[in-house]
Amino acid sequence: MSELEELVGFLDNSRPEVRSTAAEIVSGLTASPDGIEKLKSLQRPLVTKLFRSVGLGGDASRKCLVALVNLSQDPSLADLMLELNVVNRVMELVREGSSPHVDLLTSVLANVTISEGGSRQLLQIGQGNMEGLHMAVLLKKFVVGGITLSPGESDPYEHVASVLTNVTRLKEGRQLLLQPGRGLLAALVSQLQSWNALRRLGASGAIKNCIMSAEDDGTLDAVLDDKSLLPHMLRPINGQEPLEKEDTVRECMAEAVLMLAGTERGRDALWEAGAPEALRKGYEDEAHAGVCVAMERTAEIFLSHSTIDSGMSAPVVGASSAARQEHETGAARQAQVQIEEEKE
Known part of the structure; x- marks a missing residue:
């Protein structure tokens, strides 16, 4: 086993301090293009373990999310994340309110929805009664935050604005915002x-x-x-x-x-x-x-x-x-x- 494989293996270790140390090293590697290229040889287990570590909580959670944000800026890795169900994973955490790192979760969404495939997944196109539910959750939290937060205060849902720009490139996203009687456009222009x-x-x-x-x-x-x-x-x-x-x-x-x-x-x-x-x-x-x-x-x-x-x-x-x-x-x-x- 290589040192890199061993490092990735520590990301979901049962000991919080081990996970935290591994996550810090990995997030540091993802801060540079060269580091990301090195990690690509283990991209699938890497992304899987990073998300698993996020779910385990603790100090490692935010570091792992920083790594995921950095990795999701690479189009090929963003596609891999979509394949690994990143949208539903992130939205589950957002909906439950179980993560204190909403800013990073929504940053991941902003990156993966740059592609049409990512936007379609977030809009849940073709999923029957599920269509638009993810966006309804995000829009509600986004609008409420815009009303309740004071100037200069931390804004965990600010990156939802970038998500909205991305998804409205698709007709289905535009139609969602313009649904009669829902007032979504009025809420958006107020921003x-x-x-x-x-x-x-x-x-x-x-x-x-x-x-x-x-x-x-x-x-x-x-x-x-x-x-x-x-x-x-x-x-x-x-x-x-x-x-x-x-x-x-x-x-x-x-x-x-x-x-x-x-x-x-x-x-x-x-x-x-x-x-x-x-x-x-x-x-x-x-x-x-x-x-x-x-x-x-x-x-x-x-x-x-x-x-x-x-x-x-x-x-x-x-x-x-x-x-x-x-x-x-x-x-x-x-x-x-x-x-x-x-x-x-």
Whole structure:
């Protein structure tokens, strides 16, 4: 037996101190690509024993979960974990509340759901009455945490936001969030004002996924029927304090607004929500190229439909001098020139 095999064998040893020492060494190895490559020769018994040790509790439990989080970042090892029923194992621990390390458990879920296969397993697609139960549990804990936690407090369910971004790449995941009467979308958009950046990032990605596919999915009405959605979406890009610091959040929301503006009912809803003025103010000091381009294209759509859809005067996104200097190239410049021509 090699030293590595002996080390892995100690992970589920009956003596807690032995398990803890072995887990510390293994978690250290998983912290580097070279270490992970060495462990791949024993990947199946390694993953099995790591999960077994998590179930045994004690000091080794968190170290083993750290190792699993690191290992699950490797696509081939994430696939192995899915084969070994990682999703159901993690969800059993989450549902029972038997592990104090929910942050790491949800980190594993965030990693394995990057693949379509992982997302489908978490959504329990094809499992009849079981479909969506895992996600219902996660969503409830995620939303409750967003309400009850104070700024700066430890947020064990923050990585569920990344899971939501992952699963909403699938139609089944989007449909789950948009189920009538469940209020899941309203709960999700409320996270755009969370003090936790990870929650805002994940929520914005999931909302964007739902909106970008709404026409194809036949869910546009379900999106727009939620009157709380648009004010929350416009808030990160309207230039009002407190400003949204994450470029990704602002870009996701600007692109989602652009997609809605391309539909007749979406434009009407955006007019009603005051989107033209919100975008004008937000654009004045916006420095991110992707956000600016999305706003400019939205303004073009409003300009071209202003007399047809609403009869209102045309909204114009004005460019600040700083934004001009930042974006006088490529598509951004082209879009800006078109807007200025309309203004003249």
